[in-house]
Amino acid sequence: MAPKVLMVAEKPSIALSIASVLSGGRMETRRGSTEVHEFDGMFLGFPVHYKVTSVIGHVFRQLLTCFWRKAHICRHLSQEARGCGHLVLWLDCDREGENICFEVIECTGFQSKDGKKVHRARFSSVTEKDIVKAMDSLVEPNKNEALAVDARQEIDLKVGVSFTRFQTSYFNGKYGNLDSRVISYGPCQTPTLGFCVQRHLQITTFKPEKFWALHPYIIHKGYELKLDWERHRLFDSDVTEMFRNFVKEDGVLKVIEVSEKQESKGRPTGLNTVNLLKVASSALGFGPQLAMQLAERLYTQGFISYPRTESTAYPSSFDYKGTLGALVHNPVWGGYVQQLLSDGYPKPRSGTDAGDHPPITPIRSATEDMLGNDAWKVYQYICQHFLGTLSPDCKYTRTKIEFEAGGESFHCVGQHVMIKGFTSIMPWLAINEINIPQFTQGQKIDISRIEIDEGSTRPPDYLTESELISLMEKNGIGTDASISVHINNICERNYVQVQAGRRLVPTALGISLIRGYQCIDPDLCLPDIRSFIEHQIALVAKGQADHSLVVEHVIEQFKRKFSYFVKQIENMDALFEAEFSPLSDSGRVLSKCGKCLRYMKHISTQPSRLYCGACEEIYYTPPKGTIKLYKELTCPLDNFELLLCSMPGPEGKSFALCPYCYNNPPFEGIEKLFGASNTSGAVKLGKGAGMPCFLCPHPTCQHSVISQGVCACPECDGTLVLDPISAPKWRLYCNMCNCLISLPEGAHRISTTKDRCPECDSTILEVDFNKKTTPLKDGATLHIGCILCDELLLSLVEMKHVKSFYRRRGRGRGRGRRGHSGRGRGSKKQQDPKMSFRDF
């Protein structure tokens, strides 16, 4: 059997392209975690069997939120690698790609050599020419570049988390109306916010100044013209008045010079992500986040090329004719395309090649109906821009007439377009026609009137998103793929608000933060913080410095900054004090504290929490849903009054919680129990493990899962519990997933009993039916039975979000888990030694 070669790309689409090229389209494809394309071919002069597959971005990162994916992709790679003698890495040719190379090597087990060989393919585009060239010149993966990425990751995380935790606990523990769950800090998001606040400060500290401008008018060959002053404007009214008198006394304008110049407005270079985002925000009214979503959808549907790229230069092999051909039948601009094809088109401007992906171009034709309004606008722009790059420059003549009167110079300008060029497909960039009559040098013309325009200088407006993107790009903040994320972050955290014209106006919170950094340590919010980190890790990438030494050194510097910041926090706090109200003045009185037995206040703005003024303690509550007092019941463990949290909507569950237990789960191992489960759709938890009563294993409390749990969830490992306030639409819901079961409607009361069903171990329910609607014989109302085994009860049950409802012995996690050390995924989370914060 021929030896096997495994090739791995960064994403499925690249794997497909590579396999198609190398196999000449003759391959077999099978599904897996990601598709695998197989074919026979030659490798290093020998016949081999190829398998081409891909990862989906990083494999090892974000362990905490996407744990399953890692396992899933990793298993896939290790399976496919079995029996392969060579591994060829086709990851993107940038640092991140190099880093993923080593993740793949680890998954495939190729690092343990034994004759197996690892190759790195270096390619700058996914074209036949490039792929073949890369195959002929395979190299080794670059460990230094990969280490540089590890270094950046570690630095960003440690710095970000330390500052964020400190700020969040300090300010959210002190003020009640900050309106942000987390007061975050990051080396990209904070300078991004810095730009917005900088502009705000420019605006608020702006001092307007009055100015005056002199404008003579003439009437010539039927045109009335307003002439511009060579001095533009003066900041002194008396002096302007004096010049007006000079001109008035003269009364006649002499034409000093008539000049005509050929001007050219260059066609655009290829479209990259940043430029697309800028146009989307300024012209289409889409924020960067939405614009990227729309572009991604267009890409996955095959309408446009890959939308995340820095390059504005088309690769030399770019198939212009083919792309034009795809657009020729388009009803909107098909005619224009036809013309380009028949009349010929100029070679596009060179642009910059960042070595990543080609510029964003259309791939196939579409109509508005196929895409929907928003996606269509983005697609239309991409097509117009592409056609613009293949159109001639716009040529126009600019005529300037210079005049003199009373010793002062004035002028007027005319513009006439000779060749529209690309502006006919991008009409918003068109040159304005300005018609002026003919003048000859030496000509004298009477002044019809003289005006002085009075005005005052104005502050700049707030930053537009588009301007912010430019600033970020210029200062190296974020990448094509992440710029939109940072902007979205500062909006979501309520540091800025997007207002009319997509201008970013900082909030009191955003302003206080940046002004605080400015007075404690301005470095923290300057863009240089990013370039400093980039510069340090570049040393690692180039092999000029040792990875761990660099990380250690940089962390040491930030450690100093951090401790200084902590020491000086009162300077920032002074700004917060002026803007926000302390916890003691916020919120409304809700429930009693178990420690001091005084009432605590509930603060419903983000993050939702209770504040005990006497103990000076805060207790987070679930971030969603409404909170109220639960019948003045108390928790048997700590004496805190229980709360009832109700999720919005007709199917929103309601549940009891003890504020103290919710923040400080009383039973060991409860986090594991919860962390191991799929919590999608379940209650989103705030600080701590977030243990509501429906997860509490207290043996006797009437609200614990032991008392309220009825039976095992048919969908997951959870337990179905009785919703305490669901009357008259009584129901059970799962304490882990979305599963919902409606119980007999119209019952007065449904409650759990201490008894268990001998058949299936479910909790026996006691149902008190309504007299009028009781299904029981002789008007009886009380019925006791097992929901699964009692035919009457089972017949009255209705399932929602559940495929089947069946008997399963036991009641899920509620009971019988004691002694288990937790099974499956949750308990085996890998510990990344880098993610420890002991040192901070």
Next chain:
DNA sequence: GCAAGGTC
């Protein structure tokens, strides 16, 4: 919980 970087 918290960052920023890939990709979906």
